[in-house]
Amino acid sequence: MSAGRDPGLQPERTRLAWRRSMLAWTVVTALAVRLGSTGGTVGALSAGVAVLVWGAALVLCWPRATGTGPARTGGRTLPLVALGALGLALSGVLLVIRGLW
Amino acid sequence: MWEAIRRWFDPADLRSVGEPPDYRFSLANERTFLAWLRTGLALVGGGLAAAQFLPPLPMSHLREVIAVALLLLGGIVAIRAVDHWARTERAIRLGQELPASRFPALLALAVGAGAVLLVIAVLVRAIGEG
Structure with missing residues (x-):
């Protein structure tokens, strides 16, 4: 992104x-x-799912957070992140x- | 409703509407979505923190009620953020006025009302102990 074209630094x-x-x-x-670690089997499971969802969100959003790969806006990433x-x-x-109980 | 949800996941559908906008508007719209997402995450985090860090409150299960209310509110904020983002993007592409929304006002009222209830709960406990 050339600085002259975008004085508002919008992509950054x-x-x-x-x-x-x-x-x-x-x-x-x-x-x-932390909450899941006190909740037995269900707690451990939900903690595991939370970590997996976090990893998936990180992988999904990495190109947008670092500016690697093609610049893009919108797309499926937004609804997926919200669903997460x-x-x-x-x-x-x-x-x-x-x-x- | 299902039609709207299908549209969120179909970027081609959004691109078929109107004119491609100045990309800066799309980026601004995306940042607004992200700000709402963080608002939702903050509410979810608040709910998770309330569930594990709040001391017992004067009313039974009040802690759980607060936690569930915050968690649900956070989920709603996140989902509503996508809907608002999609409708705004559509309006920008069509050169229409941006969609108006009562949601921020309702959210502010809900959070305000929750804060007042908590103040009452704290006072009740303080009086009960004093």
């Missing part, structure tokens, strides 16, 4: 936004693993509800 800002998002995801995954976040939320709900 977007790249950093992807990085921030993956960092936030990492923190949430750590919390999910929803999955994290739902597995958390499952763990919390299960902890009541």
Whole structure:
């Protein structure tokens, strides 16, 4: 990306936004693993799934976060990442509800 | 609804609409999506933290209720972020006005109401102990 063409540094800002998002995801995954580690078999399973989803999100978003590969916006990455976040939320709900018994 | 979900996963469908926009608008739209995604992740993280770090509260299961509410809110925010991103991208390509949304106001009210309830819970406990 030539600097003269883009004084607003839009691609860089977007790249950093992807990085921030993956960092936030990492923190949430750590919390999910910690909660799962106290929840027996179901907890261990959901912690494992959280780590797998985190890895998948990282692989999926890596080109956008680092600027490697072709520059692109939109596409399937966005809905997939959002579904991953929803999955994290739902597995958390499952763990919390299960902890009541 | 299923039609909208199918469209999220079909980039070609989005590209078939209107004119290719200035790429900076698409990048800005994507950053807005990411900001909402982080908002959703923060709510999910808050729910996960509430479930494991909150001390017992005066009402039974209030901790679990708070955690589940935050987790569900976070999931909704993430999914709504994609929907809003797709509708905005469509509007940009068609040169239409951007989609208006009540969601930010509703989210703010929900978070505000939750904070007020928590303040009440903390006060109830403080009075109960004092």
